[in-house]
Amino acid sequence: MSDDQNQDDMAAEWEAALKESGDAAPSSKEPAERKEMSEDERLAAEWAASLAADEQANIKKEKEQATLAAQAKVAEFADLNDEAKAPRPDSNRRELDFILDIPLDVSAELGRTRLLINELLQLGQGSVVELNKLAGEPLEVYVNGKLVARGEAVVINEKFGIRLTDIISPIERVKQLG
Numbered sequence: 001m002s003d004d005q006n007q008d009d010m011a012a013e014w015e016a017a018l019k020e021s022g023d024a025a026p027s028s029k030e031p032a033e034r035k036e037m038s039e040d041e042r043l044a045a046e047w048a049a050s051l052a053a054d055e056q057a058n059i060k061k062e063k064e065q066a067t068l069a070a071q072a073k074v075a076e077f078a079d080l081n082d083e084a085k086a087p088r089p090d091s092n093r094r095e096l097d098f099i100l101d102i103p104l105d106v107s108a109e110l111g112r113t114r115l116l117i118n119e120l121l122q123l124g125q126g127s128v129v130e131l132n133k134l135a136g137e138p139l140e141v142y143v144n145g146k147l148v149a150r151g152e153a154v155v156i157n158e159k160f161g162i163r164l165t166d167i168i169s170p171i172e173r174v175k176q177l178g
Contacts, residue, residue, distance in 0.1 A: 011051045014044045108151075108162050109140045138165060147176060 018041060037045070111131025123129070138150040139162055151162040168176075 007051050007054070011048045014048055018044060104143050105145070107142045108153075109142060110153075111137075146173065148173070 111133035141149040
């Protein structure tokens with residue numbers, strides 16, 4: 001049984017019980033008689049009125065739902081699969097343009113060494129710092145602190161530069177992360 005039927009049955013039972021006891025169920029229009037009713041009768045009358053109000057609200061809601069369902073239409077959408085799969089002219093260029101203005105920190109490293117603070121403080125003009133690389137070994141090029149290439153030092157128009165001799169593969173870069 002549904003909740004609505006249970007509530008209707010309970011309301012009917014209360015009304016029948018009130019009639020058997022000789023008292024008719026009071027209407028909401030008779031406030032003077034409500035004062036004379038017992039507590040149980042008053043609660044029963046309030047319960048019956050509340051059930052009736054709920055039932056009317058449910059009926060109204062069901063009618064509104066039926067009206068809305070009758071007005072509803074099935075949505076129709078165009079098939080966009082073909083358009084999505086079709087190559088777009090200049091789409092790759094547009095995607096690259098998005099990242100072209102991102103600044104990167106590029107540095108070249110001749111070699112490294114580790115010094116104590118005492119040794120660092122004793123350095124002066126003309127001091128020699130021994131690096132971990134041998135002469136002639138390639139320089140390492142770092143972008144944002146990640147090794148991306150190796151090369152050799154060159155002088156162009158009285159400025160140092162690096163001629164790249166080896167680009168690190170993506171697989172090797174991933175291995176360096178671990």
